[in-house]
Amino acid sequence: MSVSTPAGDQRRPSVVSTGKKAPAGSAKSSTSGKSATTDKSGSGSARKGTTGGGKGGGTGKGGGGKGPRKPITPVKVSQGRNWGPIALFVVVGVLAAGIVGYGAYAAFQGSRSWEDRASDISGIVNYREKDPSLTQGGQHVQGKVQYTVTPPVGGQHNQDWQNCMGDVYDAPIASEHAVHSLEHGAIWITYRPDLPKEQVDKLAAKVRGTEKMLMSPFDGLDKPISLQAWGYQLKVDNADDSRIDQFIKTLRVNASVEGPTALCAQGITATGTEPRNLQQPSTEQPMQQQGG
Amino acid sequence: MVATATSPDEATSASPGGPTRAAGRRWGTVALALAVAVGLLLGYAGGWLTPRLTRPGDTSAEAGFARDMTTHHTQAVQMALVAFKYGQDPAVTQLGVDIATGQQGEIGIMQTWLRQWQLDPTGSEPPMAWMPDGEQLMREGGLMPGMATKEEMDKLEAARGHELDVLFVTLMINHHLGGIHMVDAILDRSGNDQVTEAAQRMKNTQQGEIANMRSILSRIQ
Numbered sequence: 001m002s003v004s005t006p007a008g009d010q011r012r013p014s015v016v017s018t019g020k021k022a023p024a025g026s027a028k029s030s031t032s033g034k035s036a037t038t039d040k041s042g043s044g045s046a047r048k049g050t051t052g053g054g055k056g057g058g059t060g061k062g063g064g065g066k067g068p069r070k071p072i073t074p075v076k077v078s079q080g081r082n083w084g085p086i087a088l089f090v091v092v093g094v095l096a097a098g099i100v101g102y103g104a105y106a107a108f109q110g111s112r113s114w115e116d117r118a119s120d121i122s123g124i125v126n127y128r129e130k131d132p133s134l135t136q137g138g139q140h141v142q143g144k145v146q147y148t149v150t151p152p153v154g155g156q157h158n159q160d161w162q163n164c165m166g167d168v169y170d171a172p173i174a175s176e177h178a179v180h181s182l183e184h185g186a187i188w189i190t191y192r193p194d195l196p197k198e199q200v201d202k203l204a205a206k207v208r209g210t211e212k213m214l215m216s217p218f219d220g221l222d223k224p225i226s227l228q229a230w231g232y233q234l235k236v237d238n239a240d241d242s243r244i245d246q247f248i249k250t251l252r253v254n255a256s257v258e259g260p261t262a263l264c265a266q267g268i269t270a271t272g273t274e275p276r277n278l279q280q281p282s283t284e285q286p287m288q289q290q291g292g
Numbered sequence: 293m294v295a296t297a298t299s300p301d302e303a304t305s306a307s308p309g310g311p312t313r314a315a316g317r318r319w320g321t322v323a324l325a326l327a328v329a330v331g332l333l334l335g336y337a338g339g340w341l342t343p344r345l346t347r348p349g350d351t352s353a354e355a356g357f358a359r360d361m362t363t364h365h366t367q368a369v370q371m372a373l374v375a376f377k378y379g380q381d382p383a384v385t386q387l388g389v390d391i392a393t394g395q396q397g398e399i400g401i402m403q404t405w406l407r408q409w410q411l412d413p414t415g416s417e418p419p420m421a422w423m424p425d426g427e428q429l430m431r432e433g434g435l436m437p438g439m440a441t442k443e444e445m446d447k448l449e450a451a452r453g454h455e456l457d458v459l460f461v462t463l464m465i466n467h468h469l470g471g472i473h474m475v476d477a478i479l480d481r482s483g484n485d486q487v488t489e490a491a492q493r494m495k496n497t498q499q500g501e502i503a504n505m506r507s508i509l510s511r512i513q
Contacts, residue, residue: 096334100334100337100338100341103337103341103344103345104337104341106344106345107341107344107345110344110410111344111410114412165366165367165370166434205434208433208434208442209363209419209433209434209435209436209439210363210419210434211362211363211366211367212413248414249412249414249415249416250412250414252412252413252414253403253412253413253414254412254413259403260362260399260400260403260413261396261399261400261403263369264366265366265369265370265373266370266373269449
């Protein structure tokens with residue numbers, strides 16, 4: 001809408017200037033080929049000139065049509081280039097193309113899939129490509145699972161998920177529960193237990209209060225910090241690394257197998273690396289509270 | 293139309309100037325066709341682009357509301373599931389299942405907006421940045437207005453029976469009041485009918501529930 005309106009307005013003046021410049025242009029004669037180019041390049045003015053001629057120039061043509069046609073005819077055809085309308089048309093054309101082009105570019109950029117944007121994160125490992133069978137979806141099993149990726153990013157897991165309502169666990173948790181949280185769309189931040197407290201606090205600030213986030217120390221990491229989403233992993237050295245936020249923004253919920261309404265509440269809130277089942281409230285103390 | 297009708301006449305009647313003139317006219321017709329084609333293409337491109345360029349952006353109030361209200365609702369669902377599972381008074385367990393399923397459904401609606409707008413569920417700005425003075429309303433631990441603290445949530449999860457009933461209703465009244473505050477902010481700021489209609493429904497529902505919870509509280513306390 002906004003594109004076609006200015007163009008329409010701009011074309012109109014070209015009609016006027018064509019009429020005005022006609023006598024001046026008659027002085028410079030030109031070949032028919034040249035005049036053809038003039039008409040072609042100024043398609044707007046050519047069209048308007050024709051239709052406008054029906055009214056304005058029409059009287060001149062019709063009135064003296066038979067007699068003085070010959071002298072008039074070369075005047076119309078062989079006029080010099082009307083740089084004004086051409087320039088105007090070119091400017092409008094470039095502007096319109098620019099607006100449409102920018103819009104298309106912006107729309108294209110804005111609609112890049114999260115998978116494409118995830119692959120832009122340097123150092124990220126995409127296990128959905130490396131090992132599709134691992135990340136198809138998880139079968140529920142009891143007991144310990146031997147994971148091939150550390151910390152795990154998918155595969156079999158316990159039926160109970162680790163609570164991922166922005167929970168910050170101060171001790172290692174069972175991967176069998178955490179993997180289930182990943183399947184629900186959570187980002188699991190793990191860190192080496194020797195990570196300085198000030199960095200742990202920075203990570204915790206990204207987690208607390210945000211659903212689909214959980215964090216725990218993890219023994220035996222080869223890097224200080226490792227981030228997991230379902231099928232993705234990124235290892236970094238420092239809590240200030242900007243790729244952490246990029247990873248969270250791109251993959252939180254998006255990487256979920258089960259969609260944005262999969263629960264993070266009603267999960268295991270206890271720490272300890274041994275998988276467990278949610279206890280029955282009638283006989284025992286219902287749910288253990290996380291320490292700290 | 294005019295051009296095609298007149299040009300053959302003039303070309304035949306005036307033979308000396310004819311060929312040049314006819315060529316010019318033909319070019320005019322081609323140019324006209326080109327101009328129409330380009331105009332149609334531009335119009336099509338504009339029609340294709342407009343909804344893409346006018347939909348809410350990553351830092352819009354609508355996107356902020358959808359994300360933050362999802363977080364707010366998610367805690368309400370967590371609380372309501374506890375009430376449904378372990379509440380004692382039938383009115384409390386009934387309210388629990390109503391809030392849990394209702395708000396979980398609304399989370400699905402809001403997340404679908406974000407997907408339609410091709411935005412991530414995670415924002416690029418801090419929570420509540422879309423609200424005037426929103427960041428000042430945030431409390432420690434990333435809590436939005438009305439949300440229960442970690443200590444309150446731990447207490448709720450551990451409580452049972454009558455104690456749980458009273459605690460749940462008390463916390464949920466505050467939760468709804470904070471939620472309505474956020475709803476009012478988006479009603480003030482958004483002209484997106486899809487968003488404002490849903491926000492108004494949330495407000496109506498939660499105001500009704502507040503009245504019901506106050507009467508439950510006065511009955512059981």
